[in-house]
Structure formats: C-alpha cells, structure tokens
Amino acid sequence: MINTIVFEMDDILFSQKEYVLSGLREVDKLVIRRYSVDGFYQVASELYDDGERKQLIKKALDNLNIRYDEKMVHFLTKKYYEHVPTIQLFQDAKWVLNHLARDVKLGIISDGILDAQYNKVKALGLNSKFQSIILCDRFGRENWKPSILPYKHLCMALETEHHECCFVGNNPNTDFITANKLGWETVHLDRMSTYFSEQNQSYEYNAKYKIQHLRELANIPGLKHLFTNRYVPI
Template structure:
C-alpha cells in the first residue's frame, strides 16, 4: 500500500499527543502566581497546594478561595485563567520524532479534539504543532463534539471516503464510536497512569478500539510505516 497517497492519519490531542495533566499543572502554576500577590504564601507553595488538592479530588478553586478567604476573585475567574493561559507543555522526543516521520509518509494528517478553540490552539502552539496538521477539527469551532459522527465525517467529505482512515485517541468513552462506525482503523493509546480521564475496557463493541498501544511508535509495528520505534529515545 502506498501510504503517502492512501492514508489519512488523525489524532486526538489531550492525553494522546501530550499529557493533559501537564496542561493542568501549567495553569495551576500561573494561577498560583496570581494568588501569591494577594496572600503571604509563595507561588511555589500555592502551586503545590493546588496540585495536592486536585489529587485528593477536591474542587481546587473553591478550596483555594475558602482557605485564603479571597473575596475579590471567584471560581469563574480562575476557570477563565485556566482556559486562556499560554501553557508550558511539550512533546516527548519520542512523539516528536514519530510525528515527523509519519508526516512524510501519509497523505494527510489531521486532528479531532474536544474543547474550546482558543484553549486548544494555545496547546497546539505550545507543542509546536500549529502548522503540523492539514485539517483541524475543534469541537467549539466545529459546533459538535465527540462522539458526534459529523466531526469525523468531515474528513471523508473533504478528502473522499475511499481513503484509508486511521484515528488515534485515548478516551474509551467517546473516541472510537464514530470512527468505528465509519469503518476506520482505531488505535487506543493506553493510560500510563497519568491520564486525566481514566480508561475502562468494560465496553460495548461499538466503543472498543481495533488496536491498543503503549506508545505512538508502536503503530509502526502494525501499519506499513518505514519507521523503527527502537531507534528513538523517549524524554
């Protein structure tokens, strides 16, 4: 198979190309810096408190407002800061090299991700992926979110249904329903313990991916890609 002319490879973003917990940590750090100007604790201490609160399952913003009796800022203000901030996140060297390799081999590379347009595009910029994808579907901009089939069908309408479509995601609750229905190949990147949304494989058949992988480079063991995952070094 000539992958350059036949394959369209489409990715999810959060917890697939990078770890969403890193975005959360970045946002908390910025918010902690903001709060530190109002209280007597350092931004580092506040950041660590917020992370600990998150891992306990608290409502982090409510807890921090209550603990420090913040009266001039509310939960909605923190949510807005969380969504608007320019994150300090990056691809692993493994992911970066894999993406560069497959970009040269497949016909088109796309992205289907749920979230707000500004927030997701800030992530793409921070990851150095703003110009990487040929087509980007972000739920807020597109008008619907996964598992809506329209978000996926858009690619077939754009490039043709006769091509070989592959979707790579991580969320077993919603990522694979639509592409499975459309007859695409689906890959699930397994949770390494850091995912925001935990995976469950107690699934009805329509939700189950075709393949489960532990690293994106493992796709090269299944697909006709001239790429050796053992030649890379993960960061």
C-alpha cells in the same frame, strides 16, 4: 489503504497533567497578587494528584482559607484556560512525526474548551505539523466527540475517505464509536497513567487495536506502510 492518521491531542501528543500544572502556576501568580497568599500551586497540584477535577480552583482556595466569590472563581478559571501553556510533545509523538512518510496526511480531532485547545496547539507548534486541526468546541459542546461532525469536517479538509483514515485516541467513552461506524481504523493508546485507562465499554466503543506507546503504530499491519521504518522494541 490507510493514508491518513488523526490524533486526539490531550495525553496523546503531550501530557495533560503538564498542561494543568502550567495553568495552576499562572493562577498561583494571580492569587498572590490578589490575596498576598502563597501556596496555591502546591495545594492545587496535590488536589489534582488526588483526583480532583471539577472544583480544583475552589477547593484549593478553600484549603488556603481564602474568601472569594463566584466572580473571582470565574476570573481565575478564565485566566487558566486563556494562558499559553508550557508544554512539549511526548518523545514517542516526536518519533512518529519524524518517521512518517511524506505523503501521509495528518489531522487532529480534539475536545475541550476552545481557548485552551487553541493555546495548546499554539504552544506545541502543531499548525506546522498537521494539515487539519479540528477543535470540536468550534461547533459547540454538542459536537464534541462522539458527534459525527468533526470526523466529516476532517475528511473534507484533507480530501480523504473515511475508510482511508485511522484515529488514535485514549477515551473509550467517546473516541472510537463514531470512527468505527464510519469505517475508520481505530487505535486506543493506553499510557496506563491516564484517566481513561481503567474504563471499559461494550464492543462498539472499543478500538480495533490497543497500544501503550505511539511507536507501536508502526507495527500495526494496516499502518506499517505509512512509516519510513518499523519500530522494534528494546
């Protein structure tokens, strides 16, 4: 019987876009201070909306005709990842946390740059809500999901067995293949507006269940007993 629910963090518990915009506002302040040029936030946020990810800061600076070197880009990127973001939990994440039975074990397994992920945890106050938070970058980039290491560490930390765990993620490329092999229950949260919504993988990469709202966890047969009341859609 499942007694543990484990979540990815980005776009599951909060909006990653909200985090990105928070970081861009911090970089905007630095650009104004260094170059006396307005408009970085607006340009960068529009580039993000257009799908830019890897070269976001560089391309925004280019669009503003700002001369820079790699040292400056490194500095701005570092400040972006180090900032404590202005973010909040999704309403459905709050609902889940408020309606789980008291004896349910809660965990997080999350990829991403360590400083950034740690500051997200801090901003959301997750240490007081989850018994174990595994930030995979602690073990090196090679141990981001689908590495087996974070799953094992979480089970040891929570003193639970693999068959007693459920993982809730949103990236079919990495989130479910290892959990499936270990015998975890797996749930794909597809909010339809996230980067991974359109991606398809072979059977072993797919979650057992697919939902569009975290409240739907309370309707999954193997998870109903974890909630104090069932979610009834309006």
